[in-house]
Amino acid sequence: MLLYNSLRGKKEEFFPLGKDHVRLYVCGITAYDYCHVGHARSAVVFDVLVRYLCFKGWKVTFVRNFTDIDDKIIKRAAAEGLSAAEVAEKYIAAFYEDMDLLGILRADHEPRATEHIPGMIRLSQRLIEKGYAYATAQGDVYFRVRTFEGYGRLSGRNIEELRSGTRVEPGEQKEDPLDFALWKAAKPGEPFWPSPWGEGRPGWHLECSVMSEELLGLPLDIHGGGQDLAFPHHENEMTQSMAATGGEFARFWVHNGFVQVNAEKMSKSLGNFTTIRDILANFLPEVLRFFLLTKHYRSPLDFSFDSMEETEKALQRIYQTMALLREHGARTKWSNSALPPELEEELSGLENDWTRAMEDDLNTAGALGHVFGAVRLANRMLENKGWQKSTPSRDLGARILADLHYWGQALGLFQAEPQAWLTGLKDSRVRRKGLDVVRVEELLAVRQQARQAKDFEQADAVRQSLLDMGIEARDTPAGQVWDVA
RNA sequence: GGCGGCAUAGCCAAGUGGUAAGGCAGCGGUCUGCAAAACCGCGAUUCUCCGGUUCAAAUCCGGAUGCCGCCUCCA
Numbered sequence A: 001m002l003l004y005n006s007l008r009g010k011k012e013e014f015f016p017l018g019k020d021h022v023r024l025y026v027c028g029i030t031a032y033d034y035c036h037v038g039h040a041r042s043a044v045v046f047d048v049l050v051r052y053l054c055f056k057g058w059k060v061t062f063v064r065n066f067t068d069i070d071d072k073i074i075k076r077a078a079a080e081g082l083s084a085a086e087v088a089e090k091y092i093a094a095f096y097e098d099m100d101l102l103g104i105l106r107a108d109h110e111p112r113a114t115e116h117i118p119g120m121i122r123l124s125q126r127l128i129e130k131g132y133a134y135a136t137a138q139g140d141v142y143f144r145v146r147t148f149e150g151y152g153r154l155s156g157r158n159i160e161e162l163r164s165g166t167r168v169e170p171g172e173q174k175e176d177p178l179d180f181a182l183w184k185a186a187k188p189g190e191p192f193w194p195s196p197w198g199e200g201r202p203g204w205h206l207e208c209s210v211m212s213e214e215l216l217g218l219p220l221d222i223h224g225g226g227q228d229l230a231f232p233h234h235e236n237e238m239t240q241s242m243a244a245t246g247g248e249f250a251r252f253w254v255h256n257g258f259v260q261v262n263a264e265k266m267s268k269s270l271g272n273f274t275t276i277r278d279i280l281a282n283f284l285p286e287v288l289r290f291f292l293l294t295k296h297y298r299s300p301l302d303f304s305f306d307s308m309e310e311t312e313k314a315l316q317r318i319y320q321t322m323a324l325l326r327e328h329g330a331r332t333k334w335s336n337s338a339l340p341p342e343l344e345e346e347l348s349g350l351e352n353d354w355t356r357a358m359e360d361d362l363n364t365a366g367a368l369g370h371v372f373g374a375v376r377l378a379n380r381m382l383e384n385k386g387w388q389k390s391t392p393s394r395d396l397g398a399r400i401l402a403d404l405h406y407w408g409q410a411l412g413l414f415q416a417e418p419q420a421w422l423t424g425l426k427d428s429r430v431r432r433k434g435l436d437v438v439r440v441e442e443l444l445a446v447r448q449q450a451r452q453a454k455d456f457e458q459a460d461a462v463r464q465s466l467l468d469m470g471i472e473a474r475d476t477p478a479g480q481v482w483d484v485a
Numbered sequence B: 001g002g003c004g005g006c007a008u009a010g011c012c013a014a015g016u017g018g019u020a021a022g023g024c025a026g027c028g029g030u031c032u033g034c035a036a037a038a039c040c041g042c043g044a045u046u047c048u049c050c051g052g053u054u055c056a057a058a059u060c061c062g063g064a065u066g067c068c069g070c071c072u073c074c075a
Helices: A037-055 A071-080 A084-101 A113-129 A159-165 A204-215 A227-245 A276-280 A285-292 A305-329 A341-359 A364-383 A391-411 A418-433 A437-452 A456-469
Strands: A002-005 A010-013 A021-026 A059-064 A133-135 A141-143 A180-185 A200-202 A220-226 A250-256 A259-261 A471-476 A479-484
Touching: A002 A250, A021 A037, A021 A204, A037 A059, A037 A084, A037 A220, A037 A250, A037 A259, A037 A276, A037 A285, A037 A391, A059 A204, A071 A084, A084 A276, A113 A133, A113 A141, A113 A180, A113 A200, A113 A204, A113 A227, A141 A227, A180 A204, A180 A227, A200 A204, A204 A227, A220 A227, A227 A250, A276 A285, A285 A305, A305 A364, A305 A391, A305 A418, A341 A364, A341 A391, A364 A391, A418 A479, A437 A456, A437 A471, A437 A479, A456 A471
Parallel strands: A021 A059, A021 A220, A220 A250
Antiparallel strands: A002 A010, A133 A141, A141 A180, A180 A200, A471 A479
16 A cells, blocks of 8 residues: 655555564554544544554554653643642553543553663663763763754654754753763652662653664654644654664654644633533544544644534534335345446446545545445435345345444444444434423324324424424325424 | 755545545435435535646655644643
8 A cells, every 4th residue: 555654745656564563653642632623633544544554454553652751741730739640640541541432442562751761861861872862961861963864854854954943941061962861860759760870860752762763663664643743742752763773763654734723723721622521522432433533634623613513513424325125135035137238337436536546645534425425325225116026136245244344443433333323323312402302202192193194284284383493394105204404 | 044844626635657536515316295314416627826757646756835743841
């Protein structure tokens, strides 16, 4: 498959270095607050990548870390009156709650920075021995950026340009403003670990270098994360690892694009973020997951509740067709009439298109378009009175259902039992709109009676008042049903 | 200022140099007591603009304009 490699700025054919074994490392969260849509996107994108790599028959070892010690956690701990460890614990637990709902598979290893302090100290020592790093009198250890040939390769920067952007915090004893911290001396009241340079804590970039090497071995096949991590985090991570080992760090760098709000990046600092739990209070988790896959993973994606409602309808359409296909498959009488061969050919085409989209840099948006192609095909077949009872239609229907299930496994969608899902959707909408179900049922009963009495004037009047409440009454062969408009 | 990305119908969005997927909304038809759902049909002679390469460009090259991101913590 083709994957866009940030290292070279183009799509490249991906294959694992070990014959059938992909080693994948993705930067997880810093556990200091609830996750927002941006975190969800990153998690979903790499979840789909893992699922798809597995589909291709490769064995995947996936590592996703937690940063459980850093400035923001310490700050948050002070604000919440907890220890840094307690803050990390709390938000890691919240992460699992949110991500489990979104259908994010657990990684094979989910290490925390604080579990790898000895390794980080060893890596720092290695770098000092090689002359790439130095310790200051006050117990900080910095990486000497200028000693590393090619710094800036990943993020497309050169050292001279970076110069202007850097600044030195008061009290820092850097040799050069560009140098970044490997180890930070503890300030009073901060959590610390003993080290050859005194009590302190690791810098941010170090953990990923250490954990990826220890758990997967270098070079990694793929290293992933959000676009905003490319610089400085990934650049520094790559630099220190390559300096230490003298070899390659990661063969492919994959970066997902941002979630935006009104065309601006959703971020903590701008305060324009919506948490996953805010969304799940109003929408089914699968709707959010689907939404996050409706655009190519490298492009910016604008989030809004309006888009969520739109996505909800689109996903509902797929489940509705799945429900119809289930019903259709459960028929007991079949005729021998034929089905035009084009239908099967069309489906084969869609199957190929789906795979081609996924093979092309994980184009989930394109792939979803082809899923709808299959939905339309199914509906067309089910609707046709000449076809719907035929044995070939039974087989084609089963094949479409199997395709939807298969595609959905790779995307982490469409796995629910259709009727149950549709019922869940209705409940979710009722809750969101604060509807009074008892009142709705009463009105429906009135309309039912009026209809039976052929008093269509009253029946329509009732339907109008239901509509005013946001309820749509529908008459089907099976009787009256309703849905949230 | 440096580097990078994006500009496709009312909105969202895919698009491998060969003549514009799909979703939402809208309109017409089938179905229906009337509707809804579903299906069928309609909708960009055109892909921000201007040049260039080519038999052929939304797709490649150059330029302009606009928006965004990174350069500082950030998925």
